[in-house]
Amino acid sequence: MSDSSPSFLERHQFLIYRLFSLAGLIPIGAFVAVHLLTNASILAGDDGRTFQSRVDMIHSLGPLLVPIEWAFIFLPLLFHAAIGFVIIANGMPNVGSYSYVGNVRYTLQRATGMIAFAFIVWHIVQLHWLGKPFGGGQFDPHRAASTAAEALQPTLVAIFYAIGVLATVFHFSNGLWTLGITWGLWTSPAAMRRANVISIVIGVGLATAGLGALAGMRSIDVPRAREAETWAEKQKHALSGPGAAVAPVPIPNAH
Amino acid sequence: MIKAMEAVADLVTAGADDAAHGGSSRVIRVRVLRQDVAGGESYFERFEVPYEPNMNVISVLQKIAARARSQDGRRVAPVAWDCSCLEEVCGSCTMLINGRTRMACSALVDSLVSTDGDEIELRPMSKFPVVRDLVVDRRRVFRGLEKVKAWVPVEGSYDLGPGPRISPEDQEDAYPLTECMSCGCCLEACPQYMKIETVRRDDESESDFEKRRKAAFDSGFVGAHAISQAMLFNSHPTGRMIADERLEALTAKGGIQMCGNAQNCVAVCPKHIPLTRSIARAGRAATVWAIKRLFDR
Numbered sequence: 001m002s003d004s005s006p007s008f009l010e011r012h013q014f015l016i017y018r019l020f021s022l023a024g025l026i027p028i029g030a031f032v033a034v035h036l037l038t039n040a041s042i043l044a045g046d047d048g049r050t051f052q053s054r055v056d057m058i059h060s061l062g063p064l065l066v067p068i069e070w071a072f073i074f075l076p077l078l079f080h081a082a083i084g085f086v087i088i089a090n091g092m093p094n095v096g097s098y099s100y101v102g103n104v105r106y107t108l109q110r111a112t113g114m115i116a117f118a119f120i121v122w123h124i125v126q127l128h129w130l131g132k133p134f135g136g137g138q139f140d141p142h143r144a145a146s147t148a149a150e151a152l153q154p155t156l157v158a159i160f161y162a163i164g165v166l167a168t169v170f171h172f173s174n175g176l177w178t179l180g181i182t183w184g185l186w187t188s189p190a191a192m193r194r195a196n197v198i199s200i201v202i203g204v205g206l207a208t209a210g211l212g213a214l215a216g217m218r219s220i221d222v223p224r225a226r227e228a229e230t231w232a233e234k235q236k237h238a239l240s241g242p243g244a245a246v247a248p249v250p251i252p253n254a255h
Numbered sequence: 256m257i258k259a260m261e262a263v264a265d266l267v268t269a270g271a272d273d274a275a276h277g278g279s280s281r282v283i284r285v286r287v288l289r290q291d292v293a294g295g296e297s298y299f300e301r302f303e304v305p306y307e308p309n310m311n312v313i314s315v316l317q318k319i320a321a322r323a324r325s326q327d328g329r330r331v332a333p334v335a336w337d338c339s340c341l342e343e344v345c346g347s348c349t350m351l352i353n354g355r356t357r358m359a360c361s362a363l364v365d366s367l368v369s370t371d372g373d374e375i376e377l378r379p380m381s382k383f384p385v386v387r388d389l390v391v392d393r394r395r396v397f398r399g400l401e402k403v404k405a406w407v408p409v410e411g412s413y414d415l416g417p418g419p420r421i422s423p424e425d426q427e428d429a430y431p432l433t434e435c436m437s438c439g440c441c442l443e444a445c446p447q448y449m450k451i452e453t454v455r456r457d458d459e460s461e462s463d464f465e466k467r468r469k470a471a472f473d474s475g476f477v478g479a480h481a482i483s484q485a486m487l488f489n490s491h492p493t494g495r496m497i498a499d500e501r502l503e504a505l506t507a508k509g510g511i512q513m514c515g516n517a518q519n520c521v522a523v524c525p526k527h528i529p530l531t532r533s534i535a536r537a538g539r540a541a542t543v544w545a546i547k548r549l550f551d552r
Contacts, residue, residue, distance in 0.1 A: 010474070010508045014545070017512035091446050091515055097354050098444050102518030106446060178516040181531070184539020188532055 009086070020083040021182050027072040028080055029172045036165070036206050039148075039213035048145020048225040052232060055144040081117045088114070109174050112167040119164030127151060142233055145225040149217045158218060165210035173203030281306040283364060284326070285315060287334050288378040290385045293392075294454060297385070301326040302334075312352055312359035312367075312377065313338050316389075334377075336389040343525055346436030349443065350389050351378040356443035358525050380443045384452040395451060396439050398472040399481035403504045407494040419492035432487040432533065434526040441479040441520035441530055447513050448476045476513035477505070479520035483533035489540065502544040511537050 009016060038058075044050035061068060093107040125131035127139035127148070138151040152158055177199040180186045186195040282303045290297040303326050304318040313336075320333035338348035341360045348359040353371045367375055383391035409415060421429075442448045453471045455464045485501040488494035505511045511534065520530040 006508060013508050014506040014510060014512045090449070092449060094444070094446050098519050098522065100519060100522045102522070103446070106515055106517035181516055181535045182538050183542050184535055187535035187539060189529065
């Protein structure tokens, strides 16, 4: 092995590993945080209207959405996952002999990384339109709450989501802490402890948002959400059609 | 010759047995992972030594060597091990004692027995090639120090005079890092530090082999000890003169980026050196250095 000239990965190891570390925070981590908080808006208790308006906001990007998704989510994620697997292959966890908290976290970081990757691939196939050729793509951005709720109804799916969300959130918040050491943001043991508290708070917050969104989507009234979505769609067509502003469609089930 | 040696061994054994019968009959059982030659098969062998208060693992190994008999009474070659200072400052007696890396000289039998039971397991370090029994080839530890230039460059043909003064605060900050004895515990416990064993080929000259071995060492993780020493000498007013060369080495293949933040190094360090602080400082220095190199050239 040492006889052959070093590979591209080896020659630029420092740069690639630093980009790997950065990608975990920006854009992937930032996206995960925004994504989970957006989903948590399902808990507003208005049959998914707030959630639908957030989804509409994202989809107002129109044709720009696809290149943005690829540039800021899919490609960084694939890069982070590919380098992640290289890192996992080049390490040898030893919690059996050294069961320190830091070492357990090292091992969990690798385990949750693999779980999160498997979960995210499955999640994209299940809900994103890219999954349509594979029998997935169940999410309809015009009917956000009802289609998400329907996809999450099977108990097994919900369990897989809970595991996937928790693994992803652990991986992100623990990764935030190690990123600070890697880049030299916190250097002393005391600073590392303080940063750890912040990482835990962020992790618990995101886990609550994620699991809350999951529970919220499973418990909304699907027929009512569908009604609200139908009304909103009619409203949009009415607003864009001729004489729109004159006769807005009445709100159904208004209390 | 061999007859004479056997006779001596018998005498020593008899003496040891007498001691065992004279004092308490308590014995310490020891399980040693042995290996006869480099690259050979390894196997466990059991030994028994009469208990004495205040023994350490080195004195247990001395008793095993004196008896040179396994638990079942077979005459066996004495177990080979490395040691020198016997006071935890030379770093040469590192081994796996009950599965964990530590210095044999400061591993006291009484405390081992009270926590892990009265059988002691001894294995050679797993991250370095075994030379024989508990003796390993730790050349890579020193190659790591060489790679990061862990020294103050003062060689010259004339007296350079006294160096700049170091403030007491800086001295206090640096002192713990100077306690490193290159024992290799941090490397043994590191999940990112993998064993590298190169074997000389038949058609290879000694210097070619040396070159190939160095390249193999340099492709793996340099290790916490070398990162910490690089930070020590980069904080020294004279050592700082080649700070960029150290950072170049730390960001080369197998450099600081290989750290996985498991933080086992600092947990197992017998000298309690703040290794993770050194690693984080090296990370910060590497960040600044990489940005500078990108924009200042």
